[in-house]
């Protein structure tokens with residue numbers, strides 16, 4: 001029997017769940033394996049030389065000096081697998097669809113150094129590789145959304161120590177993104193103003209939660225931070241689509257990302273586990289949800305500080321034990 005690999009929609013909440021049973025075959029895929037991972041720094045590392053370890057290479061990016069810096073490869077244990085477009089079907093009262101899509105890994109060519117250690121050039125190249133892969137994957141007609149994310153550290157879900165990011169496309173709009181898009185649309189309908197412009201104006205007026213600012217980007221601990229030391233990075237110019245940013249603002253984004261992650265690394269001092277991800281518009285603009293009118297792409301950075309528990313899961317009310325005003329002050333000062 002082949003591994004279960006499909007999206008199923010919850011009948012009550014409407015949330016989609018991705019079943020990717022093949023991924024349980026990865027090393028350190030489950031919590032049981034976390035202890036084993038302590039020793040995983042031992043070589044050979046599958047990402048030190050992706051060509052030599054038989055990875056399927058999609059593209060490579062070099063630095064100005066000719067040194068190879070980024071290799072994009074196909075994920076060996078994809079959560080979604082490229083195939084023909086499939087409709088949403090029913091199984092009893094439930095909706096489901098095949099786990100169609102692309103799952104790629106963006107590997108940086110250094111086993112030790114992680115994002116906050118990268119030079120401006122190095123981070124800019126990573127962001128450019130994200131943009132280029134996004135544009136290429138977006139050509140596929142069945143994809144609804146393309147999620148770019150980075151996990152670092154075992155508590156943040158990274159199963160391979162070597163620093164890498166992932167790009168995963170889905171045939172459905174992910175629930176968190178759908179909520180955020182629908183909420184932005186609703187706010188726009190009511191207020192004739194983009195919700196993220198309202199948030200940015202408030203943060204800029206209050207100033208105290210802002211950590212970094214350059215010509216193009218601004219980074220702050222949101223007033224409604226769900227997680228301790230959560231940081232969001234926004235382009236100052238309202239833009240619904242990450243993939244449309246030009247090279248100059250890409251460099252501004254890299255500067256903001258390096259700065260914020262560098263500060264977080266210092267605050268977390270050696271126990272820095274984090275996820276960051278890009279939230280942008282769905283692949284295609286639809287007449288029902290014209291995201292360019294009301295959405296604003298951004299990066300969210302979530303360091304792992306405390307674990308979610310019964311109250312958080314049962315109510316959806318996440319308990320944050322750190323005042324974002326204090327988090328921002330600490331990040332600015334360190």
Ligand SMILES: [Zn+2]
Pocket residue numbers: 045046047048110111162
């Ligand atoms: Zn490595």
